[in-house]
Amino acid sequence: MEKKKSFYLKIEKDLSQDFRVEVELTLPLFPSSLIAIFGPSGSGKSTLLRCIAGLDIPDRGIIRVGEELWLDTEKKINVPPYKRSIGYVVQEEALFPHLKVQDNVSYGLKNQLKLTQAEARDKARQALRKVGIEHLASRWPQTLSGGERRRVALARAIAREPKLLLLDEPLNGLDFKSKEYLRQLIEEIASENGRLTVLISHEKTEIIQMARFVGIIDRGKLLQLGELREVFLQPETVEVAKIIGIENIIPGEILDIINGNVRMKTPIGLVEAVLKENMGKIISGKKVFCVFRAEDLSLCKPDGVSAPAGGLQGFSVRNRFIGIIKKIKVNEGFAQVFIDCGMVLTALISHNALFEMKIKEGDSVCSLLKAGGIHLIERDF
Amino acid sequence: MDWIALWLSLKLSFWTTICLYLLGIPLAYWLSFGKKRKWKILVDSIVSLPLVLPPTVLGFYLLILFGNSGIGTVYSKLFGKSLVFSFEGLLIASIIYSLPFMVQNLAGAFSLVDSKLIEASLCCGESQWNTFFKVIFPLSLQGFLRGTVLSFTHTLGEFGIVLMVGGDIPGKTRTISIALYDQVEGLNYQGANTTALVLLLFSFFVLFLVYSTSNSQWKRKNLFI
Amino acid sequence: MCFLYFTSLFSFFLIPPFSVCFAQSQKPLQTSTLTVAAAADLRFVLPEIISPFQTLNPDVKVEVIYGASGKFYEQILRGAPFDIFLSADKEYPFLLYTKGYVAEEPFQYAVGRLVLWMRKGLFGEGKDWKELLTNKKVSKIALANPLHAPYGKAAKTALENAGLWEKLDSKFVYGENVIQAFQFAEEKDAELAFIPLAIALSPKASKEGNYVEIPLSFYPKILQYGIIIKKTANLSIAKKFKDYLLSEESQKTLKKYGFGP
Incomplete structure (x- = not known):
């Protein structure tokens, strides 16, 4: 990526004796992008964001925004937070309780953008209008609802037209309606030219809905960075697969590769997969993980669809495993079925399907898996 | 009623409070937000010493310090007069003696300010300095008020250390509490009664004002603490 | 409301400095102050000696501090700004005399x-x-x-x-x-x-x-001696006071209060 139009970050920070945040990434600044950093709580997401804002100082590292150098520990450069062009929204909103909404939003504008009082007030009004709460301008923050407070915080962050917009769990703890509204708002704001929006979240659905780029972080390390589709469909490592919530991860050994079809020996039997890019080097004898989502596993009664003896020809579904239902967990809208086929597999089916099939715990069931739904990850052991 | 002594006491309390602002605000800021924890414990202990130390101990050390060997010599060379038995000496003694009242109240109020707000201010482009005036100060008004009032009234009421360091020089170091002592010594119980009553009412009035701001509604509506 | 409250409260503490000007403008004509450190037993007699002295010398203001003679002795050693020290004994004045804190030889003014x-x-x-x-x-x-x-x-x-x-x-x-x-x-x-x-x-x-x-x-006679402190800025007034204290009139007052020979 061109230096002028990119954001580069490389930081190392010891948080405790056995926990260290170590991240390197490059992101485009133009035309605009929204990157979501996703990882479990305590994975170092917030530290990363705080380092970008300048609130935490890494032990070693470089942060460059376009041609501006914000941090270079070797050159002893550290631009303080108040001189970095950032808008930072934290989960707790951190609205100043002694200032009205309008003054919260215009806070610091005069100094930061060298504006007059009136110009700052106009800017604040504009920002409030953008987030749709201009009518709350003269209210006290304490009198607002959670969603309104979050919007004020967002308005305060964007009023200063920052190059970097940092959002720490922006939708967390809000009701559905506020979430939906705010999500669209963030997408809209993030699409403004020349702006990089970095969002951290531990909610998968939020990220899938908003982000173009996704970074997966765990125990202080950036495991994978790429476009949303790529990361979620083709995780590079088992850790990433686990973090993004892929339910079924099965070890296997490749037998042969014929016409782009990979055949493997696994604890649940023979598995066939379609060879795709991003699967690494696939040769026979190699050890891999078969990775597939619970929703890609379909169920049927073992006697309902009996395959012809001696093979699976004539079936679009290549893989068929028979097992016993260990447990059925009914959730909102769908049910999770855990089937023991030598290893426990997880399937996701609708309530309707569950009722129609009349299956219960202890029943024998047949699970079907399309060869195209399987992703392969290399393994060393 | 010894008006000169009352006037002197008010003057002493006023200047002590002013000097305590200059000294106490940076100190309290460092104690609340500084990073060197080991030093903090040390400084905190030293600042709080006057709370538990008998005033006479402090008075004794100040006498030695002000005497012919310590800063007293430097001072008398610079200004041509002695620190002992002078208003300036009394001022220094009062500052040290009332320091914990200012610093503890301020530091307490500072550390009650949510660090997220301070960070938000920094991220909004305000320097630490501006953040102090725009966020920390307005949110710790209560602590300022308490620190001010307690330093002021404590100085007004201090006795032992004033007697030791200041002697009892009318118009220079005879503060109202010493005047009261003197009135009792002179068997002038009527005068002593008036003085004591004035001091009592003053202290009560001030404390009443301060504690009335601790009222919960007040806090929520106006002090945000 | 909040604002008003705090302004009034803080301004309360601002009264002193502003009234400095006020107090100074009210000060009467230039007077010199004579600070006398007096033994506690003089508490009742000294005012009766000072008030006629002040009528004679209206430009002099006499300030008296009463206390234990030994305490005053210590304070004088540390440079207390007294002009005259009237001790309740002979020892302290002479100790100060030998240490060089005294303007002229100690004088006996009473017997206690x-x-x-x-x-x-x-x-x-x-x-x-x-x-x-x-x-x-x-x-x-x-x-x-x-x-x-x-x-x-x-x-x-x-x-x-x-x-x-x-x-x-x-x-x-x-x-x-x-x-x-x-x-x-x-x-x-x-x-x-x-x-x-x-x-x-x-x-x-x-x-x-x-x-x-x-x-x-x-017990030995309690001979009460006084001294003029060497550092005094008002030597002539201090001498005047000493002379008045030793005058027949003052001695009579002292006798009335039990200071006998």
Whole structure:
């Protein structure tokens, strides 16, 4: 990526004796992008964001925004937070309780953008209008609802037209309606030219809905960075697969590769997969993980669809495993079925399907898996 | 009623409070937000010493310090007069003696300010300095008020250390509490009664004002603490 | 409302500096102040000497601080800004004289007498002082601290000469100075107090109690000396005051208050 139009970050920070945040990434600044950093709580997401804002100082590292150098520990450069062009929204909103909404939003504008009082007030009004709460301008923050407070915080962050917009769990703890509204708002704001929006979240659905780029972080390390589709469909490592919530991860050994079809020996039997890019080097004898989502596993009664003896020809579904239902967990809208086929597999089916099939715990069931739904990850052991 | 002594006491309390602002605000800021924890414990202990130390101990050390060997010599060379038995000496003694009242109240109020707000201010482009005036100060008004009032009234009421360091020089170091002592010594119980009553009412009035701001509604509506 | 409240509260503390100008503009014509450190036994007699002195010298303001002579001695060594020191003994002035803190030779201005004071009706009248001290009703005896109060020292000597010092040891309570010793007895914390005759003759003491003089054979004469401090900025006024103190008129006043030869 061109230096002028990119954001580069490389930081190392010891948080405790056995926990260290170590991240390197490059992101485009133009035309605009929204990157979501996703990882479990305590994975170092917030530290990363705080380092970008300048609130935490890494032990070693470089942060460059376009041609501006914000941090270079070797050159002893550290631009303080108040001189970095950032808008930072934290989960707790951190609205100043002694200032009205309008003054919260215009806070610091005069100094930061060298504006007059009136110009700052106009800017604040504009920002409030953008987030749709201009009518709350003269209210006290304490009198607002959670969603309104979050919007004020967002308005305060964007009023200063920052190059970097940092959002720490922006939708967390809000009701559905506020979430939906705010999500669209963030997408809209993030699409403004020349702006990089970095969002951290531990909610998968939020990220899938908003982000173009996704970074997966765990125990202080950036495991994978790429476009949303790529990361979620083709995780590079088992850790990433686990973090993004892929339910079924099965070890296997490749037998042969014929016409782009990979055949493997696994604890649940023979598995066939379609060879795709991003699967690494696939040769026979190699050890891999078969990775597939619970929703890609379909169920049927073992006697309902009996395959012809001696093979699976004539079936679009290549893989068929028979097992016993260990447990059925009914959730909102769908049910999770855990089937023991030598290893426990997880399937996701609708309530309707569950009722129609009349299956219960202890029943024998047949699970079907399309060869195209399987992703392969290399393994060393 | 010894008006000169009352006037002197008010003057002493006023200047002590002013000097305590200059000294106490940076100190309290460092104690609340500084990073060197080991030093903090040390400084905190030293600042709080006057709370538990008998005033006479402090008075004794100040006498030695002000005497012919310590800063007293430097001072008398610079200004041509002695620190002992002078208003300036009394001022220094009062500052040290009332320091914990200012610093503890301020530091307490500072550390009650949510660090997220301070960070938000920094991220909004305000320097630490501006953040102090725009966020920390307005949110710790209560602590300022308490620190001010307690330093002021404590100085007004201090006795032992004033007697030791200041002697009892009318118009220079005879503060109202010493005047009261003197009135009792002179068997002038009527005068002593008036003085004591004035001091009592003053202290009560001030404390009443301060504690009335601790009222919960007040806090929520106006002090945000 | 909030704003008003705080402004009024803070402005409360701003009154002093503003009234500085006010106070200074009200100050009368330039006067010189004479600071006198006086032994506590002079508490009642000195005002009667000062007020005629001030009528004679209207441009002089005499400020008096009363206390234990030993305390003043210490303070003078540390540079206390006194002009005149009227001690209750001879020792302290001469110590200061030899140490070079004195403008001119110490002068004797009075002779003090020691008495034993008690509240009226406690013991009946006309008893011997030794009898009183050993009376069973006596639980506490007040005297000024012998370490730095001359009258305390004199009381101790008298008790030692009478052979009572060790015997009564547990009953003594020490005042910072003679006035405090008197207050102990007056406020019923002690039955007897060794005080100067000058205090026993004060209106309050003579109204509330009576006294027995300690015979002069039991303690050395309390010769009270005064000095003019070398550092004084008002040497001529201090001398004037000294002369007035030694004048016949002042001596008569002193005699009236029990400072006998």
